[in-house]
Amino acid sequence: MNRIDVRGLTKRYGPDTVVDDLSFTVEPGQVTGFLGPNGAGKSTTMRMIIGLVAPDRGSVTVAGQRYQDLPVPLVEVGALLDAGAVHGGRTAYHHLLALAVSNGIARTRVREVLARTGMESVAAKRAGSFSLGMRQRLGIAAALLGDPQILIFDEPVNGLDPEGIRWVRDLMRSLAAEGRAVLVSSHLMSEMAQTADHLIVIGRGRLIADTTMSELTRTSGVGTVLVRADDPDVLTLKLAAAGATVREGLESSLIVAGLTAHDIGKLAAYHGIALAELTPQRASLEDAFMELTRDSVEFSGVAA
Template identity: 60%
Template sequence: MIELEDLTKRYGDKLAVDGLSFTVRPGTVTGFLGPNGAGKSTTMRMVLGLDAPTRGDVRIEGKHYGELQEPLHSIGALLEAKGVHGGRRAYDHLLCMAQSNGIPERRVGEVLEMVGLHDVARKRPKGFSLGMGQRLGIAAALLGDPRILMFDEPVNGLDPEGIHWIRTLMQQLAREGRTVFVSSHLMSEMAQTAEHLVVIGQGRLLADTSMSQFIAENSRTHVRVRTPEPERMLDVLVEAGLRPATAADGALEVDGSEAPRIGELAAANQVVLHELSTQRASLEEAFMRLTAQSVEYHAYAPGDVQAAVPGGPPGPPAGTAAPPQGGQAPPGGQAPPAWGENWRKGRRG
């Protein structure tokens, strides 16, 4: 179990983490989400004692990280896969860690086999690909067979087989009763892996809830109805007290009801249906909606004047027009250079 209480970190004038309080419990995979700059990595560093909190407290199984006698038996972590000595062989890197925590040497071979690096155990990590470096970092996290696992972007650089493997591994560790805390920007992957979510924005807690509840509370769920008799079906739904909307393709979208009830209404009125489906938002859509006002770094494509996310942050500040498409001049103004023109001029010069 990891417990955070009023955890705060300030770097000069920058408030990176602002009064975070939540608990990461055993037996489930807890996803840790937030936009870039939200404070996720800083929070994880404070859990491991790599950064000292400005205020508040964080404990691992009731103790500060510095109080753990052999910490790799309690918590294993992957924060920076390339944080290894590039000239030391992979086997020796893990062996040094094992010897510092009273872990038998045979465990080194076990974890290298587990992560698929047995054949390169005697090679130096400076020649490893990003994915191989990730696997070595995961092996280090597993070395002490810890009760708590913490991963920051564990699928970064992994191929599809590797992504499936680490997802299955995290879920298996949680089923064994371990605490699994994982941060990732890949929403589709997180949706398949995590059961519980902790979401932060600009250092503050935005949500601490189950995956299903998070999506339900931060997105729109509706029933889509497609029929060759849309006008008749519309009348049926209105008479039942519902307020359907018509989609661009002519289908009806119904909020505030469930598919079985709408199907029963159609059957009772002998209306033929070609489609009756419940439309649920993805984790990505729910996340974008919740964190729209907490995004610190906004990017705009050429010609954009407003963010694309409904209900999202505003476009560029007033008086800061985005570059028009094709370099066309705004009314009464001078045409700006076409996209990339300044770079091309530099190349020609």
């Protein structure tokens, strides 16, 4: 089966446990988003998956084998973990050609991945002159070179402009639609909300959630209700007294958290306050993520 299986993975650096008894599966045919605050252990986990870091305990297999036991890893697993891992003096074409030749991949494949990643026009340029966004595209091209069924991307939209970000989103979706297993991390919650089918959320190296996108936002408990009332000031006082959190929204609306739309309607009716609108707002991925990881953030600030 073309999937990633992580079981009880643990990694320590001195007294610090970076990844702590972590287990999850990345299935084929979908994009799995890998989320967590800075320092949560995402990059270390990805490096353990492809054998760059040895776990202290636990196991990880790709396509049913350890990465280091794969005869030709590049045709089984493609990975972009560091866009800067390229010889700056080589052209984009020769960087990919060196990878192809050393892995027994047909030279014709180089032109194919250059075309798929929009790099044809800069194929003869040296990688050292590329912007971060262009290095990301080159790294994605390298990951696709062996036509693997398993793909791993760590922050692939870093340095990309809006058009590039949309291109990455569409690429991830198309790769999953082809039946590949795609694991991708990103700090852009709005992009993950539009890209991922499944989510793995970790904090301080431990699993927090392993769920679908829709289930996470549905059950997070951080949804709000948009309310418009004839007397918003009085309603705000009554809602606050009932334990709700209220903030001003656009066009004289109220954004209410802590009470359901049903409870808000009953409270307004009891106090004789007419409502013009009462609309539940499903939690965004960002809301759900912040709620899940609020106790796992390494550094937090206080708004002035």
